[in-house]
Amino acid sequence: MSTTTKTLMAVLIAVAASQAMGQESPWLLRARxxxxxxxxxxxxxxxxGAADRIGVSSKTIPExxxxxFxxxxxxxELVLTYPQKHKVYLDGARIGSFRHLPPTLSLQYHFLPAASFRPYVGMGVNYTRISSVKLLDGAGxxxxxxxxxxxxxxxxxxxxERxxxxxxxxxxxxxxxxxVGGSMASRAKIDPVLFGIGAGYRF
Structure with missing residues (x-):
């Protein structure tokens, strides 16, 4: 093998290794x-009668x-937490509580994946499991x-890098x-807005 060929191979191997080291892991873990x-x-x-008489408490949760990628x-993106407890109000007076577990799966588009500032948008589907319902002393x-x-x-x-x-x-x-009493009394739209701040780690 000629000296020129050996030199060319060494350069190609070095470039390939450099590119491999520069690639980010496809996995990203966030805590918010x-x-x-x-x-x-x-x-x-x-x-x-009047609408919007039923209210649900806001709260800050870990996620x-x-x-x-x-x-x-x-x-x-798969979002996970543990069952969260919320208070329920009727005309401002507390009438009980429930817990909900809301895993959400989204597909995201990241606009500037090579930049330091990386904005994104996403859309997906949410499944919420409601449990531990205690309303109106068991009547609700x-x-x-x-x-x-x-x-x-x-x-x-x-x-x-991480x-x-x-x-x-x-x-x-x-x-x-x-x-209420086994009969449907109302349809509640919880439809929350979630504002989160946290840290991410590539692994």
């Missing part, structure tokens, strides 16, 4: 603190999400499952029928 703010819309109780600009109930759409926008700010800061806003559709 998220403020959940329900819209509190509901139909009139029993079909008559973990795992993203996989199919390409530098395209990723799937809620539908156990809710499927709905989700939309989001946010950005990652890269700090180094770490980044994240800001994210989501709108999720969560609906539930409200029962």
């Amino acid at each position: 603190a998220v403020h959940l703010d329900p819209v509190d819309h509901s139909s009139p109780l029993g079909g008559t 973990i999400d795992i993203s996989y 199919f390409a530098p600009q395209l990723a799937a 109930g809620l539908e156990k499952d809710s499927w709905g759409a989700s939309v989001q926008a946010g950005f990652d700010y890269r700090l180094d 770490w980044s800061l994240n800001v994210d806003v989501k709108k999720i559709t969560i609906r539930s029928d409200v029962f």
Whole structure:
């Protein structure tokens, strides 16, 4: 093998190694603190009277999400947390509580994957499981499952090869029928807006 060929091969190997080291992992783990703010819309109780009498408490919750990048600009994100407890109000007076678990799967488009500031948008589907319902001393109930759409926008700010800061806003559709004495009394639209801030780690 000639000296020129050996030199060319060495250069190609060095370039390939450099490119491999420069590629980011397709996996991104984020941890966020998220403020959940329900819209509190509901139909009139029993079909008559005023609407929007039922309210659900807002709260700040922890959230973990795992993203996989199919390409530098395209990723799937799975959002996870543990069952969260919310208070329920009727005309401002507390009437009970429930817990909900709202995993959300989204497809995201990242506009500037090679930059330090990386904005993105996404849309997906949310499944919410409602449990531990305690309303009106046992006389009230809620539908156990809710499927709905989700939309989001946010950005990652890269700090180094592994770490980044994240800001994210989501709108999720969560609906539930409200029962009193076994009969449907109202349709509640929780539909929260979630504002989150946290950190991301590429691994």
